[in-house]
Structures are given as C-alpha cells and as structure tokens.
Amino acid sequence: xxxxxxxxxxxxxxxAASLELGCNYSYGGTVNLFWYVQYPGQHLQLLLKYxxxxxxxxxxxxxxxxxxxxxxxxxxxxxxxxWSDTAEYFCAVNGMEYGNKLVFGAGTILRVKS
Amino acid sequence: xxxxxxxxxxxxxxxxxxxxxxxxPISGHNSLFWYRQTMMRGLELLIYFNNNVPIDDSGMPExxxxxxxxxxxxxxxxxxxxxxxxSAVYFCASxxxxxxxxxxxxxxxxxx
Numbered sequence: 682x683x684x685x686x687x688x689x690x691x692x693x694x695x696x697a698a699s700l701e702l703g704c705n706y707s708y709g710g711t712v713n714l715f716w717y718v719q720y721p722g723q724h725l726q727l728l729l730k731y732x733x734x735x736x737x738x739x740x741x742x743x744x745x746x747x748x749x750x751x752x753x754x755x756x757x758x759x760x761x762x763x764w765s766d767t768a769e770y771f772c773a774v775n776g777m778e779y780g781n782k783l784v785f786g787a788g789t790i791l792r793v794k795s
Numbered sequence: 796x797x798x799x800x801x802x803x804x805x806x807x808x809x810x811x812x813x814x815x816x817x818x819x820p821i822s823g824h825n826s827l828f829w830y831r832q833t834m835m836r837g838l839e840l841l842i843y844f845n846n847n848v849p850i851d852d853s854g855m856p857e858x859x860x861x862x863x864x865x866x867x868x869x870x871x872x873x874x875x876x877x878x879x880x881x882s883a884v885y886f887c888a889s890x891x892x893x894x895x896x897x898x899x900x901x902x903x904x905x906x907x
Binding site: 713715717723724725726727730732771773775777781782783784785787788 | 826828
C-alpha cells in the first residue's frame with residue numbers, strides 16, 4: 682500500500698535556525714509530491730508542489746523542497762525560520778497509477794522559539 | 796474563487812443523532828476528498844471521488860459513515876448514528892485530478 686513517512690513528529694528550533702523536515706514515500710511509478718502547512722486552528726494550505734522538471738522546488742514563505750527519486754524522498758527546507766513558521770507540516774503524495782489518491786504523512790509539528 | 800466551502804463550521808450533537816456535513820468544491824475541480832483529523836490519529840483519508848464517482852472508501856471507519864456526491868458542485872458526509880469517538884475536525888478538499896488539492900476550513904464536530 683502507498684505510504685508516506687515523516688521522520689520527526691516534533692521539532693523545536695530557535696529563530697534564524699535552518700530547517701529540514703524529512704519525507705519518504707513508498708510508491709512505484711510517477712508521483713506528484715506536496716508539502717502542506719497547517720497553522721494552529723486553521724486548515725491545510727499548500728506550501729509547494731512537485732510534478733516534474735527541476736527537482737528543487739521553491740514554494741511560498743521561503744520554503745523549498747528537493748525531490749530525490751533514488752531515495753524516494755522529498756525533504757522540506759528553509760534556511761532561516763521565523764516564529765511565525767510555528768505550525769504543523771504535512772508531506773503528501775499522489776500518483777496517477779493510484780487513481781489520484783492523495784495520501785498524507787503523519788505530520789511534523791514545528792515550534793519556533795523567539 | 797471562494798475556495799472550498801464547508802458547512803457547518805461547528806456542530807455539536809448528542810450521541811445517536813444523525814450528522815450531515817456539507818462541501819462545495821472549487822468550481823471546475825473533478826476530485827473531492829473527505830479527511831478526518833484528530834490528535835490521536837492525525838489526518839485520515841475517509842473517501843475520495845473522481846468525477847462524482849467514489850473511487851476509494853476504504854478509509855470510512857464503519858457503516859455508520861456514508862458519503863455522496865450527487866453532482867460536481869456538492870458532496871455530503873453523513874454519520875448515523877453518531878458516537879463520541881466521531882468527534883474530530885472533518886476537512887473536505889478538491890482538486891483537478893492529479894494536481895494539488897485545496898482544503899476547506901473544516902467542520903469541527905463534537906458528539907456529546
């Protein structure tokens with residue numbers, strides 16, 4: 682079955698620290714990859730997406746992610762986090778071979794200390 | 796575009812009552828997803844539709860849950876009878892098949 686793994690459930694960083702959140706998926710074939718953010722009490726919002734082309738994808742708010750096909754990974758990065766980045770981050774995957782089923786990882790809660 | 800619209804935003808009901816959650820997807824989108832989010836279980840996919848047809852309902856917890864999509868602009872998720880363990884935030888999301896999904900604001904359901 683398709684699955685998405687996020688390595689860290691809780692991450693605590695100080696402001697200006699660099700961020701990397703891991704995401705691995707278990708799919709065969711062509712996949713589309715996404716990162717979503719959920720601020721406290723809000724709904725999920727799309728941060729960035731990868732469909733094809735340049736494996737380094739830039740999203741909103743200074744986030745980027747790199748698709749490494751050989752490692753089945755799509756890690757999220759940000760060079761310098763801000764207090765306002767405190768949120769939960771979800772990696773998600775779908776694949777046309779799976780009928781567009783959008784599967785999410787368990788999420789990583791990021792807390793940024795000011 | 797108004798985005799994905801869910802109603803109600805909050806619902807408090809007594810155990811045993813029927814609950815109906817509603818979703819209006821983004822116009823033109825042809826995939827619709829229902830998710831449930833709890834602290835204990837995280838974000839779970841309950842069911843999704845492509846072109847109004849249910850494709851995978853393996854995430855629906857039990858027969859008390861049912862979902863319909865009678866047309867491209869409306870979907871319902873029904874729980875009958877409701878139980879306290881159904882308390883959660885229920886999200887609806889829509890997309891063009893194969894592209895990014897956009898989420899509604901969610902319905903916070905409390906069953907007492």
